[in-house]
Amino acid sequence: MTTEVLPGARALLEGAKTASRALARASAQLRDEALAAIAASLASHSPQIVAANSEDLARGAAEGMAEGLQDRLRLTPERIAALSEAVTQIRALPEPVGDVVRGMTLPNGLQVSQIRVPFGVVGAIYEARPNVTIDIAALALKSGNAVVLRGGSAAQSSNEVLVSLMQEALTSVGLPPAAITSVDEFGREGAQAMMKGRGLIDVLIPRGSASLIETVVQESSVPVIETGSGVVHIFVDDTANLENAVEIIHNAKVQRPSVCNAVETVLIHRAIANAVLPVVAERLQASGVMIHGDEAVCAIVSGAVPATEWDWGREYLSLDVSMGVVDSLDQALEHIARYSTHHTEAILTGNMDHAERFLKEVDSASVIVNASTRFTDGGEFGFGAEVGISTQKLHARGPMGLPELTSTKWVVRGQGQVRA
Amino acid sequence: MTTEVLPGARALLEGAKTASRALARASAQLRDEALAAIAASLASHSPQIVAANSEDLARGAAEGMAEGLQDRLRLTPERIAALSEAVTQIRALPEPVGDVVRGMTLPNGLQVSQIRVPFGVVGAIYEARPNVTIDIAALALKSGNAVVLRGGSAAQSSNEVLVSLMQEALTSVGLPPAAITSVDEFGREGAQAMMKGRGLIDVLIPRGSASLIETVVQESSVPVIETGSGVVHIFVDDTANLENAVEIIHNAKVQRPSVCNAVETVLIHRAIANAVLPVVAERLQASGVMIHGDEAVCAIVSGAVPATEWDWGREYLSLDVSMGVVDSLDQALEHIARYSTHHTEAILTGNMDHAERFLKEVDSASVIVNASTRFTDGGEFGFGAEVGISTQKLHARGPMGLPELTSTKWVVRGQGQVRA
Numbered sequence: 001m002t003t004e005v006l007p008g009a010r011a012l013l014e015g016a017k018t019a020s021r022a023l024a025r026a027s028a029q030l031r032d033e034a035l036a037a038i039a040a041s042l043a044s045h046s047p048q049i050v051a052a053n054s055e056d057l058a059r060g061a062a063e064g065m066a067e068g069l070q071d072r073l074r075l076t077p078e079r080i081a082a083l084s085e086a087v088t089q090i091r092a093l094p095e096p097v098g099d100v101v102r103g104m105t106l107p108n109g110l111q112v113s114q115i116r117v118p119f120g121v122v123g124a125i126y127e128a129r130p131n132v133t134i135d136i137a138a139l140a141l142k143s144g145n146a147v148v149l150r151g152g153s154a155a156q157s158s159n160e161v162l163v164s165l166m167q168e169a170l171t172s173v174g175l176p177p178a179a180i181t182s183v184d185e186f187g188r189e190g191a192q193a194m195m196k197g198r199g200l201i202d203v204l205i206p207r208g209s210a211s212l213i214e215t216v217v218q219e220s221s222v223p224v225i226e227t228g229s230g231v232v233h234i235f236v237d238d239t240a241n242l243e244n245a246v247e248i249i250h251n252a253k254v255q256r257p258s259v260c261n262a263v264e265t266v267l268i269h270r271a272i273a274n275a276v277l278p279v280v281a282e283r284l285q286a287s288g289v290m291i292h293g294d295e296a297v298c299a300i301v302s303g304a305v306p307a308t309e310w311d312w313g314r315e316y317l318s319l320d321v322s323m324g325v326v327d328s329l330d331q332a333l334e335h336i337a338r339y340s341t342h343h344t345e346a347i348l349t350g351n352m353d354h355a356e357r358f359l360k361e362v363d364s365a366s367v368i369v370n371a372s373t374r375f376t377d378g379g380e381f382g383f384g385a386e387v388g389i390s391t392q393k394l395h396a397r398g399p400m401g402l403p404e405l406t407s408t409k410w411v412v413r414g415q416g417q418v419r420a
Numbered sequence: 421m422t423t424e425v426l427p428g429a430r431a432l433l434e435g436a437k438t439a440s441r442a443l444a445r446a447s448a449q450l451r452d453e454a455l456a457a458i459a460a461s462l463a464s465h466s467p468q469i470v471a472a473n474s475e476d477l478a479r480g481a482a483e484g485m486a487e488g489l490q491d492r493l494r495l496t497p498e499r500i501a502a503l504s505e506a507v508t509q510i511r512a513l514p515e516p517v518g519d520v521v522r523g524m525t526l527p528n529g530l531q532v533s534q535i536r537v538p539f540g541v542v543g544a545i546y547e548a549r550p551n552v553t554i555d556i557a558a559l560a561l562k563s564g565n566a567v568v569l570r571g572g573s574a575a576q577s578s579n580e581v582l583v584s585l586m587q588e589a590l591t592s593v594g595l596p597p598a599a600i601t602s603v604d605e606f607g608r609e610g611a612q613a614m615m616k617g618r619g620l621i622d623v624l625i626p627r628g629s630a631s632l633i634e635t636v637v638q639e640s641s642v643p644v645i646e647t648g649s650g651v652v653h654i655f656v657d658d659t660a661n662l663e664n665a666v667e668i669i670h671n672a673k674v675q676r677p678s679v680c681n682a683v684e685t686v687l688i689h690r691a692i693a694n695a696v697l698p699v700v701a702e703r704l705q706a707s708g709v710m711i712h713g714d715e716a717v718c719a720i721v722s723g724a725v726p727a728t729e730w731d732w733g734r735e736y737l738s739l740d741v742s743m744g745v746v747d748s749l750d751q752a753l754e755h756i757a758r759y760s761t762h763h764t765e766a767i768l769t770g771n772m773d774h775a776e777r778f779l780k781e782v783d784s785a786s787v788i789v790n791a792s793t794r795f796t797d798g799g800e801f802g803f804g805a806e807v808g809i810s811t812q813k814l815h816a817r818g819p820m821g822l823p824e825l826t827s828t829k830w831v832v833r834g835q836g837q838v839r840a
Contacts, residue, residue, distance in 0.1 A: 024780075025781075104801075104802065106795075106800065106801075106802070110791055110795060112801060114818075119813050120783070120813070198637075202813050202814075203813065203814055217618075217641060218641050221637055221638050223643075223644070223646075223812055223813075223814040224643070225814070226643075241836065243836075244835075244836035247836065247838050248836065248838055250838075251838035251839055252838075255838075255839055355833075359831050363540070364829070365829065365830060366829070366830040366832060367829060367830070367831055367832070368832040368833075368834065369832065369833045369834060370833070370834045370835055370836055370837075371530055371832060371833075371834025371835075371836065371837040371838070372834075372837060372838045372839050374838075374839040375526075375530060375832060375834075375837070375839060376830070376832075380526065380839070381524075381526075381532060381830075382524065382526070392643055393539050393540070393622050393623065393643075393827035394622075394623055394643040394645070394814065394815045394827070395814045395815035397827050397828050397829065397830070398534075398828075398829075398830040399830075407813035407814070407817050408817050408818075409784070409785065409786070409787060409817065409818075410785060410786040410787070410796070410801075410817070410818040410819075411779050411787055412786060412787070412788040412789070412791060412795060412796075413775075413788075413789045413790070413791075414788065414789060414790045414791025414795075415664075415790055415791075416661065416663075416664035416667065416668065416790055416791065417790075417791040417792065417795070418667050418668055418670075418671035418672075418675075418791070418792045418794075419671055419675055419792050419794040419795060419800070
């Protein structure tokens with residue numbers, strides 16, 4: 001632990017650590033009561049939340065925030081109701097703490113079990129997404145963890161209201177409000193204190209832009225779970241069902257372009273390029289999508305602009321898509337290996353050998369056959385909500401729910417055994 | 421990826437990455453054949469290994485290496501036979517790759533499964549323990565991973581022979597020798613290249629002294645699993661069985677003092693201090709143990725030297741133990757919370773309430789009731805061997821075996837589903 005961090009921020013982290021011990025001792029029932037109080041408070045304070053969020057949105061618009069980011073920042077009454085409902089769903093999920101993961105009795109009679117325990121303090125650093133404030137705090141509480149949030153200046157008013165409502169809810173059931181805190185008041189120094197908070201923060205989850213995640217990965221001495229950035233590919237094989245392909249590509253790009261599981265690059269087998277491209281392009285362009293194509297795509301699709309090297313590695317988060325024509329599954333696999341951020345990739349095919357090769361050889365958190373990439377999502381997978389989508393291989397990969405917010409402990413019960 | 425690292429070291433890491441793809445495609449049977457070849461080669465090259473190890477031992481002795489470290493460094497014919505046997509045991513373990521961890525069919529018909537996959541490339545940085553070279557390489561191979569080793573200058577001759585024997589074994593079955601490599605030829609620069617090898621190394625495991633581990637944790641941008649250092653405590657409660665307590669403490673300290681699960685601090689309840697301390701002390705001192713005691717201990721135990729603040733946080737790894745008298749379970753818990761490295765702690769008690777509180781409130785990878793701390797061990801737990809003992813909470817905690825050397829991947833199979 002360096003001593004360079006602000007004393008105030010360090011004191012806040014120490015408060016979170018102390019609160020985490022109280023949470024670990026608290027019954028699951030009490031933590032569920034806190035979650036119920038949070039869900040109720042969100043529902044009944046919708047106008048106040050929208051008002052605070054409007055301040056953030058107005059500031060963002062004035063500062064020229066991109067539309068995709070504004071969409072992520074926006075809290076409407078409908079979205080607040082959905083957040084409240086998500087908290088209720090999380091409350092109803094099975095309690096993860098105390099689960100026995102493995103157990104055995106050794107030949108010498110020792111009883112050994114590996115049980116789930118809370119991490120302690122979970123840190124989250126994210127940007128302009130106030131829904132993450134609620135999702136992560138609720139999942140942390142359900143899994144017995146305290147949480148320290150750095151929600152960023154762009155969402156500061158929204159997050160201030162949300163954290164304060166959650167702290168009131170904790171207090172109302174007799175849990176320490178320090179179990180859900182924010183370092184936003186310390187600005188960037190708050191994030192620094194978290195990254196250097198080894199021993200006070202047990203795991204740090206960055207969620208947001210590639211540069212934010214890179215900074216946290218490089219600077220943190222606290223263990224990090226890397227999340228999020230998704231240069232997501234769909235490969236349309238020559239045996240794909242054309243009708244499905246059009247709908248899946250449209251859904252993956254247009255249904256919510258600002259999120260990490262939206263498709264950014266579509267690769268199409270040359271044998272069906274002439275048949276598929278015009279139909280896909282028409283459907284996408286009708287929804288306002290700009291197509292950045294390679295030479296073959298631009299020759300077929302009117303209105304496409306040439307894709308540059310920059311486009312292939314780009315997470316647009318907007319109504320843009322890069323499209324290329326490939327000669328084979330192998331060429332598609334090579335392109336994906338080169339540009340993928342290892343989040344989600346899909347193959348649309350009728351050839352089961354190709355499907356199996358794609359599933360085995362693509363090194364991504366989620367690999368999909370004949371469905372939209374938008375399904376890589378904790379909610380869709382039934383987790384109630386998600387902490388983020390891990391693109392690293394350590395501890396958690398893909399959508400993270402409750403079990404991913406716990407650690408384990410080995411419990412050994414003996415009757416005097418010694419080692420021979 | 422910084423470009424500051426030695427080109428040669430970087431090329432070696434790239435070779436390991438390429439080899440990892442070949443390993444991922446190789447059948448489990450072929451990898452098992454390689455393990456059989458390694459076990460056979462170790463057994464048949466015992467004299468060569470001992471000879472190389474003798475060079476390392478002679479250099480260590482000349483440079484004044486501590487006896488505990490010399491013990492870790494030493495390879496006898498018996499230990500080599502045990503290593504060969506461990507490789508055979510690892511070969512016989514169930515294949516972890518492809519295991520379905522979880523699976524579900526979503527209401528929309530999507531079939532989702534989470535399956536175990538190799539990490540890719542596992543890095544290990546350790547010191548003066550050639551047995552780790554074999555353990556980690558064999559576990560990595562069994563779990564489909566390539567491995568890059570940095571075994572340290574103190575064991576360089578031993579490791580050179582061991583790695584070269586393993587590479588020959590890989591070649592003999594048609595697997596790329598680059599699947600097991602060492603950066604030792606690059607000295608400290610090799611370790612630097614590993615720590616900066618994000619994208620080439622998927623997980624880095626430091627194993628050794630606290631300072632080595634701290635360096636890796638602070639400097640690595642590759643995800644790290646922290647292992648090893650153990651300031652291990654035993655608390656003897658006032659209801660402990662005295663005979664068992666004497667045997668357990670003696671076993672935990674004396675049976676192999678140079679390893680991380682050996683006890684370093686014994687706390688004794690005041691109510692039984694006069695009865696227990698003389699017997700425990702006599703038994704320990706008869707085996708050459710030096711007791712560093714607090715005031716109460718020094719008043720009872722002749723031959724004890726006063727413990728300083730330095731002693732309480734000390735991983736001796738030698739025939740030294742710190743001993744203190746406490747007034748209660750609470751005081752023992754406080755002491756442990758302050759000085760523990762979260763590796764292993766044990767309570768000796770007849771009071772089941774105290775046992776349960778200890779198991780719940782001590783925040784360590786392994787918590788033990790009425791048995792020796794030496795049981796926190798992958799071999800004892802039936803893992804065949806261990807990669808190390810994780811003292812962090814992310815991904816793996818406690819002894820790490822095969823499943824801890826894998827990541828997972830979500831596989832989603834659909835029939836045209838799009839998200840509503």
